[in-house]
Amino acid sequence: MTTEASAGGPRRTSEVTKAAILEAARERFASDGYERATIRAIARDAGIDPSMVMRYYGNKEGLFAAASEMDLGLPGLGRLPGKHIGAALVTHFLDRWEADDVLTALLRVGVTNPAGAERMRTIFAEQMIPVAAGVCPDPADAPRRAALVSSQILGMAIARYVLRFPPAVTMSRDEVVAWLAPTLQRYLTAEGA
Amino acid sequence: MTTEASAGGPRRTSEVTKAAILEAARERFASDGYERATIRAIARDAGIDPSMVMRYYGNKEGLFAAASEMDLGLPGLGRLPGKHIGAALVTHFLDRWEADDVLTALLRVGVTNPAGAERMRTIFAEQMIPVAAGVCPDPADAPRRAALVSSQILGMAIARYVLRFPPAVTMSRDEVVAWLAPTLQRYLTAEGA
DNA sequence: CTGGCATGTCAACACCTGTTGGCCTACAGT
DNA sequence: ACTGTAGGCCAACAGGTGTTGACATGCCAG
Numbered sequence: 001m002t003t004e005a006s007a008g009g010p011r012r013t014s015e016v017t018k019a020a021i022l023e024a025a026r027e028r029f030a031s032d033g034y035e036r037a038t039i040r041a042i043a044r045d046a047g048i049d050p051s052m053v054m055r056y057y058g059n060k061e062g063l064f065a066a067a068s069e070m071d072l073g074l075p076g077l078g079r080l081p082g083k084h085i086g087a088a089l090v091t092h093f094l095d096r097w098e099a100d101d102v103l104t105a106l107l108r109v110g111v112t113n114p115a116g117a118e119r120m121r122t123i124f125a126e127q128m129i130p131v132a133a134g135v136c137p138d139p140a141d142a143p144r145r146a147a148l149v150s151s152q153i154l155g156m157a158i159a160r161y162v163l164r165f166p167p168a169v170t171m172s173r174d175e176v177v178a179w180l181a182p183t184l185q186r187y188l189t190a191e192g193a
Numbered sequence: 194m195t196t197e198a199s200a201g202g203p204r205r206t207s208e209v210t211k212a213a214i215l216e217a218a219r220e221r222f223a224s225d226g227y228e229r230a231t232i233r234a235i236a237r238d239a240g241i242d243p244s245m246v247m248r249y250y251g252n253k254e255g256l257f258a259a260a261s262e263m264d265l266g267l268p269g270l271g272r273l274p275g276k277h278i279g280a281a282l283v284t285h286f287l288d289r290w291e292a293d294d295v296l297t298a299l300l301r302v303g304v305t306n307p308a309g310a311e312r313m314r315t316i317f318a319e320q321m322i323p324v325a326a327g328v329c330p331d332p333a334d335a336p337r338r339a340a341l342v343s344s345q346i347l348g349m350a351i352a353r354y355v356l357r358f359p360p361a362v363t364m365s366r367d368e369v370v371a372w373l374a375p376t377l378q379r380y381l382t383a384e385g386a
Numbered sequence: 387c388t389g390g391c392a393t394g395t396c397a398a399c400a401c402c403t404g405t406t407g408g409c410c411t412a413c414a415g416t
Numbered sequence: 417a418c419t420g421t422a423g424g425c426c427a428a429c430a431g432g433t434g435t436t437g438a439c440a441t442g443c444c445a446g
Contacts, residue, residue: 014393033305035228039434047396054435100385110356111304112226117356124358142359147352148372151361155348159340163303163310163347165317166342183376207423245404295400366430 018056020046025067030101034064034113044057061115068119072096072127084184085135090177093153097161104161107154124150136188148187152180205353211249213239219262223294227257227306261299261312265289265320273318278328279378283370286346287329290354297354300347317343341380 024045028037039060043050057063058082073096077088097103106123109116131143156176159168217238221230232253236243250256266289270281290296299316302309321343326335349369352361 002376012393017393033226033228035226036305038432040432048393050434051396051436052394057392060434104218111301111351112229120356121358124356144364144368147358147360147364150358151348152345152376153348154351154356155344155346158304158347158351159344163313163317165314165340165343167336170342171337171340175337179380182379183345186375187372205423210423231402233402241423243404244406244426245424248423253404 014056017046017048017052020052021048021056021063022067025063026101026105027049029064029067029105029109031104032108034109034116039063041101064109064113064115065119068102068109068116070102070106070123072123074127074131076129082135082189084181086181086183087177089131089149089184090153090180091173092172092178093157098128103157107157107162131189132164145188149184152183152187156180207249209238210239210245214241214249214256215260219298220296222257222260222298222302223315224297224300226304227302228311232256233323235268257302257306257308261295261302261309263295263299263316267314267320267324270324275328275382278381279374279376280370282324282346282377283344283373284366286350287366287369289348290349296350300350300355325381330384338381342377343379345376352356 022043024042028042028045028071031037032041039053040050042063043053046053051113053063057066074092077085078090091092104115110120111117124146128146129142132146136142136145156168158186159165160171160176215233217235218230220233221238224230232246233243235256238245239246240245246256250259267285270278270285299309299313303313304310317339321339322335325339325342326332328334329338349361352358353364353369
């Protein structure tokens with residue numbers, strides 16, 4: 001896609017190739033999961049030899065680690081209107097989920113691969129709990145509230161983007177936001193326990 | 194486990210073997226997913242030769258189809274107290290999820306395998322939508338409401354039993370019920386749209 | 387002009403997979 | 417006693433996997 005005009009020759013810089021590999025890897029991991037996303041297929045998509053993947057990322061696990069690096073971009077929401085934090089969260093995640101394949105790849109791999117699950121736990125601990133801690137009444141509850149929020153978000157993602165339950169796919173963005181926002185709002189800000 | 198006293202000999206009936214295979218298959222599919230649950234490993238767990246699996250179930254897909262047959266046992270809930278349907282649903286699913294490995298296997302496989310996803314869609318359509326239709330105000334909304342309910346239940350299952358987010362694992366059954374019941378109640382019975 | 391390094395390909399290894407067909411053996415019916 | 421059949425094992429096939437090392441080739445520095 002981004003073939004630089006300066007070097008019209010057949011040689012490309014390693015950064016370009018590495019980026020192409022990462023993009024192909026994300027697509028394959030997202031659509032096939034860890035086991036069925038073969039290095040050969042990823043290399044073919046990236047237009048290079050499989051051994052290049054090994055050279056740049058060591059092994060398949062290293063490739064996945066690089067391809068699944070993810071910044072949810074949530075901290076900005078911490079200081080938003082506390083009352084509409086639920087709707088903002090749902091909207092943000094729908095955007096993130098449809099922007100690229102990283103979250104879908106993460107979910108598909110996390111469910112069957114131990115390393116993928118560990119990666120998801122890390123993202124949860126480092127990026128979801130702080131958001132909850134910033135808005136919930138008692139910071140000691142933050143982990144539990146973050147888990148509840150994550151469960152609803154992951155569940156909708158599975159139903160809509162992975163298992164493709166027809167009603168979940170058909171629903172409009174606004175409908176999803178309207179239904180889920182109050183749930184997240186309650187999980188984050190409800191008082192008792 | 195159930196070695197019959199009548200035939201103390203080395204020979205067992207095919208039904209016993211088939212059941213042993215199914216049990217081993219459910220465990221392997223639940224813990225490893227479709228691709229990494231090898232027929233060789235399943236046969237080893239069942240104490241027989243891999244070729245027996247083929248003889249009884251044709252191929253790996255047939256084995257999964259047999260191992261993932263699932264009756265959620267929900268119809269009984271249809272005529273229960275309409276007000277506490279949310280709590281009853283959460284409790285019921287927590288029971289079902291912890292009773293055996295079938296639901297976990299179904300979820301793990303459904304996320305990476307097309308046939309598994311199709312099986313989940315069928316179960317959703319045949320067993321979840323009718324329940325929603327029986328309790329929600331306008332039966333035309335049943336599919337959407339069932340999808341919302343399923344999203345929250347699947348999400349909690351993933352967080353608690355698959356990805357094992359620590360706070361989701363630590364939460365007691367009663368806590369999970371207390372938090373999720375109002376959500377499901379609203380998804381099923383809320384009036385607007 | 388000539389090294390050296392970076393980018394890339396090719397061929398192969400060792401292993402594991404689903405799946406198949408042939409062979410053995412103990413039991414039940416006659 | 418004999419035989420058919422059901423339950424079971426063994427060895428192998430064909431294909432795909434991650435991974436490795438040797439070899440080629442274009443580019444830039446000296």
